[in-house]
Amino acid sequence: xxxxxxxxxxxxxxxxxxxxxxxxLVLGLSNFNNNDERQAGEAAVKLxxxxxxxxxxxxxxxxxxxxxxIGFSYEAANLLTSGDLxxxxxxxxxxxMVRDERGRWALLEMNIGTEVGGMFYxxxxxxxxxxQANDVLESWAAxxxxxxxxxxxxxxxxxxxxxxxxxxxxxxxxxxxxxxQQSGCNCSIASADQLSWDxxxxxxxxxxxxxxxxxxxxxxx
Numbered sequence: 710x711x712x713x714x715x716x717x718x719x720x721x722x723x724x725x726x727x728x729x730x731x732x733x734l735v736l737g738l739s740n741f742n743n744n745d746e747r748q749a750g751e752a753a754v755k756l757x758x759x760x761x762x763x764x765x766x767x768x769x770x771x772x773x774x775x776x777x778x779i780g781f782s783y784e785a786a787n788l789l790t791s792g793d794l795x796x797x798x799x800x801x802x803x804x805x806m807v808r809d810e811r812g813r814w815a816l817l818e819m820n821i822g823t824e825v826g827g828m829f830y831x832x833x834x835x836x837x838x839x840x841q842a843n844d845v846l847e848s849w850a851a852x853x854x855x856x857x858x859x860x861x862x863x864x865x866x867x868x869x870x871x872x873x874x875x876x877x878x879x880x881x882x883x884x885x886x887x888x889x890q891q892s893g894c895n896c897s898i899a900s901a902d903q904l905s906w907d908x909x910x911x912x913x914x915x916x917x918x919x920x921x922x923x924x925x926x927x928x929x930x
Contacts, residue, residue: 874900
C-alpha cells in the first residue's frame with residue numbers, strides 16, 4: 710500500500726492511544742534493503758504455512774501434547790483445542806523479527822490466530838481514513854459475529870483486568886465500535902469489577918449482559 714506519510718496516521722495512532730504519547734515512532738530507516746526485508750517476511754510466511762497444516766495431521770490429543778510441549782498448561786491447551794474452527798491459509802499472523810549488525814534476521818516471537826494482538830496497528834490506515842483491503846479489525850468482528858453470537862444476543866461486554874483496563878480502554882473502544890457495526894448489538898467495555906452477578910443474571914450498570922469477550926492468557930487458566 711502506498712501512503713503519503715503525512716501526520717494522518719501518526720495523529721490517529723496517538724488519538725486512539727494505539728501508540729502512547731511518549732512512545733517514539735520510526736517511519737523509515739536509512740540504508741535498509743527492502744529485498745532483504747521481503748525475504749525475511751517470506752521465510753516467516755513459510756513457517757506460518759507449516760504451522761497451519763499441523764491441525765490437519767494431529768489428533769486433538771496430539772494438539773494438546775504439542776501445546777503443552779511449547780509451554781501451555783494442560784488447562785489452556787484443552788481450552789484452545791476445544792473449538793471446531795481450524796486455522797486456514799488466510800489466517801492473520803504477526804512475526805516479531807530483529808536484524809543484527811551483521812544483517813542476520815532472528816525470529817523473536819510469532820503470534821497466530823486468536824493469539825495475535827495489534828489488530829489496531831494492522832487496521833490503522835483504515836482507521837485514519839485510507840481505503841484498505843484485508844482489514845483485520847473488520848474481519849475479526851465479522852468472524853466473531855458469524856461464528857459466536859446468537860440471534861438472541863443483545864449486549865456484549867469486552868472485559869479486562871481492572872489493573873490494566875484504563876490503559877487499554879481506547880483500544881477496546883475500537884473493538885466495541887467494530888462489533889457494534891458488524892453485529893448490530895450493543896457493545897460495552899468494562900473492567901471486571903464493574904460487573905455484578907446476582908446468581909442468575911450478569912449485569913453492567915444495571916443492564917443485562919448476554920456475552921463476555923475476554924482476552925485470556927495461559928497464566929490466567
